[in-house]
Amino acid sequence: MPKWITQVGCPYCGSSCDDLEVLVSDDGRKVLETRNACVIGNEIFHHASSPNRPTRPRMRQEDGTVKEITYDEAIDYTAKALLKAKKPLIYGFGSTNCEGMSAVGRVAEKAGAVLDNCASICHGPSFLAIFDNGYPSCTLGEVKNRADVVLFWGCNPMHAHPRHTSRYSIFPRGFFTTKGNMQRTIICVDPRETDTAKLADIHLMIDQGHDYELFDAFRTVLRGHDIPDVVAGIKKEQILEAAGKMKNGRFVMIFYGMGCCHTDGRNHNVDIAISTTRDLNSHTKASIMAMRGHYNIAGPGQVWSWQFGFPYCVDLSRGTHAHMNPGETSSIDLAMRDEVDCFVNVGTDAGAHFPIEAVRHLKKHPFITVDPNICMASEISDLHIPVRVVGVEEPGVVYRMDNVPIQFKKVIDGPDGVPSDEELFDKVYERMCELTETEPIWILNRGHAHGSSTAEQ
Amino acid sequence: MALVTLKPYKEPELYLECNNISPDAFAGKTAAEISELEVREGKTRVLLGDYFEVSGKPGDTAEETDIHIAGDCSRIKYLGTKMTAGSIKVDGNADMYVGGWMKGGKIHITGNVHSFCGIAMEGGEIIVDGNAENYVGSAYRGDWRGMRGGTIRIRGNAGNDIGTFMLGGTIIIEKNAFIHVSTHAEGGCVIIKGDVEGRVGGQMVKGDIYVLGKIQYMLPGFKKIGTVEKDIDGVSASFNHYIGDLGERHPRSKGKDIYANLFVMAS
Numbered sequence: 001m002p003k004w005i006t007q008v009g010c011p012y013c014g015s016s017c018d019d020l021e022v023l024v025s026d027d028g029r030k031v032l033e034t035r036n037a038c039v040i041g042n043e044i045f046h047h048a049s050s051p052n053r054p055t056r057p058r059m060r061q062e063d064g065t066v067k068e069i070t071y072d073e074a075i076d077y078t079a080k081a082l083l084k085a086k087k088p089l090i091y092g093f094g095s096t097n098c099e100g101m102s103a104v105g106r107v108a109e110k111a112g113a114v115l116d117n118c119a120s121i122c123h124g125p126s127f128l129a130i131f132d133n134g135y136p137s138c139t140l141g142e143v144k145n146r147a148d149v150v151l152f153w154g155c156n157p158m159h160a161h162p163r164h165t166s167r168y169s170i171f172p173r174g175f176f177t178t179k180g181n182m183q184r185t186i187i188c189v190d191p192r193e194t195d196t197a198k199l200a201d202i203h204l205m206i207d208q209g210h211d212y213e214l215f216d217a218f219r220t221v222l223r224g225h226d227i228p229d230v231v232a233g234i235k236k237e238q239i240l241e242a243a244g245k246m247k248n249g250r251f252v253m254i255f256y257g258m259g260c261c262h263t264d265g266r267n268h269n270v271d272i273a274i275s276t277t278r279d280l281n282s283h284t285k286a287s288i289m290a291m292r293g294h295y296n297i298a299g300p301g302q303v304w305s306w307q308f309g310f311p312y313c314v315d316l317s318r319g320t321h322a323h324m325n326p327g328e329t330s331s332i333d334l335a336m337r338d339e340v341d342c343f344v345n346v347g348t349d350a351g352a353h354f355p356i357e358a359v360r361h362l363k364k365h366p367f368i369t370v371d372p373n374i375c376m377a378s379e380i381s382d383l384h385i386p387v388r389v390v391g392v393e394e395p396g397v398v399y400r401m402d403n404v405p406i407q408f409k410k411v412i413d414g415p416d417g418v419p420s421d422e423e424l425f426d427k428v429y430e431r432m433c434e435l436t437e438t439e440p441i442w443i444l445n446r447g448h449a450h451g452s453s454t455a456e457q
Numbered sequence: 458m459a460l461v462t463l464k465p466y467k468e469p470e471l472y473l474e475c476n477n478i479s480p481d482a483f484a485g486k487t488a489a490e491i492s493e494l495e496v497r498e499g500k501t502r503v504l505l506g507d508y509f510e511v512s513g514k515p516g517d518t519a520e521e522t523d524i525h526i527a528g529d530c531s532r533i534k535y536l537g538t539k540m541t542a543g544s545i546k547v548d549g550n551a552d553m554y555v556g557g558w559m560k561g562g563k564i565h566i567t568g569n570v571h572s573f574c575g576i577a578m579e580g581g582e583i584i585v586d587g588n589a590e591n592y593v594g595s596a597y598r599g600d601w602r603g604m605r606g607g608t609i610r611i612r613g614n615a616g617n618d619i620g621t622f623m624l625g626g627t628i629i630i631e632k633n634a635f636i637h638v639s640t641h642a643e644g645g646c647v648i649i650k651g652d653v654e655g656r657v658g659g660q661m662v663k664g665d666i667y668v669l670g671k672i673q674y675m676l677p678g679f680k681k682i683g684t685v686e687k688d689i690d691g692v693s694a695s696f697n698h699y700i701g702d703l704g705e706r707h708p709r710s711k712g713k714d715i716y717a718n719l720f721v722m723a724s
Contacts, residue, residue, distance in 0.1 A: 085499070086470070086471055086498055086499030086500060086501050087471055087498075087499030087500060111500075112499070112500030128598055128599075131598050131599030132598075132599055132601070132622075132641070210674070212656055212659060212676075213655070213656075213674060213676060213677060216659060216676050216677050216678045216702065216704050217677040217678075217704075218704075219678065219702075219704025219705070220677055220678045220702075220703045220704040222704070223703060223704060225678075225680070225703040225704075226680075227677040227678075228677050231677045264617075264636055265617075265636060265637060265656060268637055268640055268656070268659065271640075271641075271660070272659065272660060275660060275704075275705070279704075317497075317499050317500040318497065318500075319500060324598070325573070325597070325598060326598070327572055327573070327591065327592065328553055328572070328573070337472070338471070339471055339472055340471070341470070341471065341499070
């Protein structure tokens with residue numbers, strides 16, 4: 001009989017909902033139905049059971065066709081490509097678990113690679129601003145229970161994070177917010193009238209690319225100084241009204257997205273948003289949070305900061321220490337400047353997300369994709385290695401957008417013989433150790449950490 | 458002064474990280490020893506002599522050593538990083554980090570430089586005859602102590618992030634700049650002789666900025682307080698004097714608030 005599995009985590013957006021219910025078939029191999037998921041989350045669970053999914057690595061042949069090969073051959077090819085390259089780039093990790101990210105960290109160290117994640121083309125500027133100016137943030141639970149003024153700056157959760165507004169930011173009734181959305185003032189800053197802007201009490205339709213000026217105007221007003229009649233296309237009266245709402249709120253929450261951190265100035269827009277949050281704290285309580293895109297894109301920041309001291313753009317090529325400087329060690333810059341000579345795309349689609357010129361440069365060298373599904377990157381790769389889908393066929397730890405770790409479950413078994421990201425990259429690491437005749441120290445150490453007897457034997 | 462000449466004869470496949478090309482590293486060595494200095498291309502270690510023909514002899518100390526690179530360095534990073542004295546001249550372009558963390562001496566690049574030129578500089582002089590990309594005289598990521606001294610002169614255009622977190626020293630851009638000049642600065646002086654698109658002096662606490670061209674988008678946190686006559690880098694003119702960034706914190710001294718100054722040439 002099909003059975004319902006409850007408290008399932010959703011491997012889609014940064015909200016990382018963990019209240020899904022999934023109906024799986026008798027044999028535990030097919031998802032039949034989901035409850036509580038948004039349309040996109042629902043689709044991901046059904047996608048795993050797609051009959052068109054590849055279940056064996058596919059290697060590009062000289063005539064351009066692809067041929068199925070064994071996992072051992074794929075692991076050997078990847079290990080050799082990484083060892084041969086002078087500066088390989090391993091990029092991705094939008095959609096995998098922390099265990100997989102950690103395994104890739106071990107491979108990257110061995111390969112002297114540059115390790116980068118999707119933040120590089122997403123919330124990377126937020127990291128830079130956080131380095132420069134701190135991060136006065138909170139958890140989504142606090143937002144739900146306390147926030148009565150919520151500001152959405154350059155983000156559209158109604159589409160990008162479909163359950164964000166109902167679980168955390170606009171509609172839910174919390175401990176101090178017992179009247180739900182009736183009690184919350186919503187301010188939206190967006191050049192377009194998005195579906196989130198339609199829900200807002202105040203919509204500031206800003207001139208695109210002038211976020212910094214508007215933040216500066218808010219800060220100037222909060223310190224009691226005068227501002228020009230129009231800033232960034234917004235009238236002074238509207239700015240004063242919005243600033244007044246924020247000052248008089250009990251708990252102001254600023255959520256910002258790509259519209260803030262990917263217009264001109266990038267990290268500086270986030271930097272001044274953080275300064276604005278700090279200023280607001282001399283009037284009331286205020287907090288700020290990046291609307292992280294994927295369910296575990298906060299994960300690599302956590303895992304690699306622990307492993308190497310930096311959250312993204314980690315250049316391990318020196319062998320002695322990690323070096324990070326986005327602009328130099330960031331994926332797009334490396335690709336555009338022809339600075340890498342091997343590319344491994346893990347759990348994301350660089351083919352779709354990178355500028356075409358960057359992909360052209362990367363395609364001059366070995367191009368490997370590790371992803372459960374067919375995507376644009378897999379179709380232009382020299383080698384595509386399918387893996388299990390995290391959150392559906394593979395459990396693991398993920399970090400929600402507020403950096404809260406959540407243990408995700410698996411609901412069905414993966415296709416026979418298909419490894420997880422962690423298993424695959426541990427094998428790549430072992431193969432690299434074999435080829436270089438070195439000891440696989442991390443594998444041995446992991447044996448100790450797990451209390452297993454493999455290391456002692 | 459003793460001159461060492463490096464002549465590039467082979468282009469690296471990727472980029473060379475040449476922290477070793479500086480009067481400090483060359484001083485007291487022979488040409489053969491300099492050829493043996495280790496530089497990096499990705500994870501591989503190579504020798505300076507694999508890419509450059511070294512001739513001449515350096516002085517016994519960095520002060521007495523001049524380096525002339527007779528060729529293009531478009532794929533050479535870290536030229537003159539952390540140098541304390543002496544000079545480097547490049548006939549052509551240079552890549553990232555020219556004169557980064559530099560403490561003294563002089564660097565002259567006749568072509569363009571890439572980003573991070575003079576990052577976290579403490580002293581000395583950098584002259585670039587061409588254009589610079591982004592982060593001229595900026596701070597390293599996360600460091601609130603940016604450029605502290607010295608002079609950077611870019612004869613062409615510059616990109617964004619000029620003098621971020623600057624504490625001292627002078628940056629002169631002789632043509633136009635894009636956005637973010639002296640963001641977060643607490644000292645120093647930036648002179649832009651052309652136009653700037655905007656964000657001049659955002660979150661700035663102290664320091665001076667002179668713009669001899671136009672600012673397309675003025676920040677709302679800057680307030681005009683008067684007009685002054687000034688003689689700036691050989692140009693005498695009347696300037697509108699603004700103070701700011703009024704949205705940022707400012708120290709008090711002798712009962713007065715200290716603001717950053719922005720001077721924009723009166724049209």
